Amino acid sequence: MKKKCLRVGLTGGFGCGKSTVRHFLHEQGVATIDADTLARDIAATDAIAVARIKEAFGDDVYSADGELQRQLLARRAFASPERIGQLNRIIHPRVRALVDEQVAGYRTQGHRFVVIEAALFYETGWYKKMDYMAVVTAPEDKRRTWLEKKRGFSQEEIDRRLQHQLPLQEKEAKADFLIRNEGDLDELRRETRKFLEWLQLKAAG
Numbered sequence: 001m002k003k004k005c006l007r008v009g010l011t012g013g014f015g016c017g018k019s020t021v022r023h024f025l026h027e028q029g030v031a032t033i034d035a036d037t038l039a040r041d042i043a044a045t046d047a048i049a050v051a052r053i054k055e056a057f058g059d060d061v062y063s064a065d066g067e068l069q070r071q072l073l074a075r076r077a078f079a080s081p082e083r084i085g086q087l088n089r090i091i092h093p094r095v096r097a098l099v100d101e102q103v104a105g106y107r108t109q110g111h112r113f114v115v116i117e118a119a120l121f122y123e124t125g126w127y128k129k130m131d132y133m134a135v136v137t138a139p140e141d142k143r144r145t146w147l148e149k150k151r152g153f154s155q156e157e158i159d160r161r162l163q164h165q166l167p168l169q170e171k172e173a174k175a176d177f178l179i180r181n182e183g184d185l186d187e188l189r190r191e192t193r194k195f196l197e198w199l200q201l202k203a204a205g
Contacts, residue, residue: 005107006203009127010117012136013168014161015143015151017181017188021136022117024192030199031106035118038098039091044068052090057083078160092124112203122166122174132202134195135175137168139182 012018019034026032042049044067053061053073061073077087099116106114115134121127147153153161172178177198179191 003107003110003112005103005111006113006131006199007103007129008113008115008199009121009130009133010115010136011119011121011127011133011171012179012181013138013143013171014119014158014165015147016136016138016168018117018119018136020185020188021179021181021192021195022115024189025115025196028193028196030196031109031111031114033099033102033114033116035095035099035116039095040070042091042094042098043073046094049090049094053087056086056090078164081164084164088120088124092120092126096126096129113199115199119165122171123164127174132176132199133174134177134179135168135171136179136181137172138180140168142182 010018010022022032022034043053044050050062050068057073057076061069061076063069073087077084095118103114103116113131116130118126121130121133127133144155144158147158148155177195179188179195181188181191
């Protein structure tokens, strides 16, 4: 009988640092999956998804040579909750199927848990499929400064993205574990190690 492989969702508010936490875990040998990158790859290359995105958002969201114009698609998708929901319904079933395949592979390799990073666990209900949920939290001023200076987002773009996410306080209330990103990278590494120790205890039963 195969041992259980825990599915652990990793999320947080826009700009909280969840990708950095996943990177730190990967450095420690933890099996991780970046579901948001899978989603971007599907939007760019999956033939069925591409056809449906063109139908919903316009042929011009792909260039003449077939390259996805991510910023244009984002502007149109984030124009309303209905539009972002439309895009999610195209992409998310395919993401979940790929994640299931990867988790099965990690289970076969003997991993006791897999950490899956995604932005919209709670918004889409996917969190219900996880054994545990971890939320990365950070002060809003720190998040906005980082997104503006490091990622090049305007404050208007940040506001538009945040409107389509559950408020961070609600995510925190639903979490099984909180990872606080309130200091420098060394402090975030320490917080990540605490999370890993907690996961190891959970996996040990």
